[in-house]
Amino acid sequence: MKNKIKLVALSILLAFGSVQAQSMDENANKQEYVQGQKSTYLAGYHQNKMGVNCSTCHPTDKVTDSEREIDVSCQSCHGSYRSLGEKDTQRGKPISAHKGHLSISSCTTCHQGHQESFAYCNNCHIFDMPMKFGRQKIPYLPEDLGQYDNAAPAFTEGSVQSKY
16 A cells, blocks of 8 residues: 555656656756747747747648648738738839749748848749848858859850751
8 A cells, every 4th residue: 555655646746757857858848949049040039029939830730741830820919921922012122022933831931030141032943032030142152243254155056056
C-alpha cells in the first residue's frame, strides 16, 4: 500500500514538473520573440507594436504543413490577397506580389513570423520590392548584374541566313 501511495505521489510530482517545464519553455520562447534576437521579425513586431499575443496568429495548438490556420488569422486583420493587391495598385506599386501570376497558397510563403521574411517572387524574378522584416534579393544572386551586359547570344533566329 505504501508503495502504491509513493507511486501515485511520484506520478503527480512528475506531471506537475512536466507542466512547469513546458510553461517555462513557452515563456522563454515568448521572451525570445518579444525581447530577444528574433524580436525584429514579424512575430516580434506584432507582439511589441500591435499588442497581439501568440494565439492571435496561432489559433490552434498545432500548425499544419499548409499553415492555413495562420493564413486565416493574417487575412482577418489584413484582408484577402485580392484586397491587398488592390491596395498595392492604389499605392502606385508597379508590382504586387499579392496579385501575381502564381497562386501563392499562404501568407507565410513570403511573410515568415519567426525568421527573416523573403519575397518569394524573387526565386524567379529580380524585382525591386523591399520587404519589411526581410529581404528582397535571392541570396545567390550576384549584386553586380552589369557583368552580364555583354552576355548576348552569338546569334539569334533572325540572324541566321539559310543556304537554300
